[in-house]
Amino acid sequence: MKKEVRTVVYDDKLHIEAYRFEGLAQPFPNHFHGYYVIGFVERGERILSCKNQEYTIRKGDILLFNPGDNHACVQSGGEVLDYRSINITKEVMLDLVEEITGRRELPGFSPSVISDEEAACYLRTLHELVMADDRGFGKEENLLLLISRLVQQYGKPFEACVPECREEIEKACAFMEQHYAERICLTEICRYVGLSKSALLRAFTKSKSVTPYSYLENIRVGRAKKLLEQGVPPVDTALRTGFSDQSHFTNYFNRFIGLTPGAYQEIFSKERVDYGLAKRKMRDGN
DSSP, rough: OOOOOEEEEEEEETEEEEEEEEOOOEEEEOOOSSSEEEEEEOOOEEEEEETTEEEEEEEEEEEETTTOOOEEEOOSSSOOEEEEEEEEEEEHHHHHHHHHHSSSEEEEEEEEEOHHHHHHHHHHHHHOOOOOOOOSSSSHOOOOOOOOHHHHHHHEEGGGGSSOOHHHHHHHHHHHHTTTSSSSOOOHHHHHOOOHHHHHHHHHHHHSSSOHHHHHHHHHHHHHHHHHTTOOOOOOOHHTTTHHHHHHHHHHHHHSSSSSSSHHHHHHHHHHHHHHHHHHHHHHHH
């Protein structure tokens, strides 16, 4: 079997993450992200479930996940996955779309799996330039061309891609987002929203396509990413985001992100070191 290699780079100019997974056999459980994911399958075949639809993804397919889109995937056949993606926050996407359209509004991309040679060319070139730490404007150019293509061909108002939710479900989400660092229980959530446990589980899963507990764990992983990026040690991050212990935290983080907390933090540690060296060189030059 091909050796597994996982690489993640943060581009401090474009403010995007670039992921490269090679030889990946790991399944990913049903989860979501708070940012856009634009991925490209280099090799392998997987069964992808996204927003209650099932796809078979193969070489050449582009994946489009909006913030909040629940998705899961497992390997299909004997060939492992080679995959590259870029992650774009809502704030950065707003800036890009405003530059392209003149309107500061979030797009919602649909469908979740597309085949588009022009978009694939922009995506692969952008990804390779980010991975190579290229300092020219070619990567910014390809990012704008990529988003422009996707907005024109597959974009619509973001609200149109967000499933309609009952007021009680939104209250449950807000409660978990406010109390994610605490040891909350299902009874507390139900008391807050005014639903029985069985009613909450049925309504929440139908609306969000994940259970309340999975939603809470996704929130915790998202907050943990921010703390790790800021240099907070993994053991402290686990405690500050409501995980029972570091082992529990590491398992969840690796399942959802594809990297251990320590490996993820190393990306941003390097950025801080490089930035510090650059500042010192500037002072020495002055």
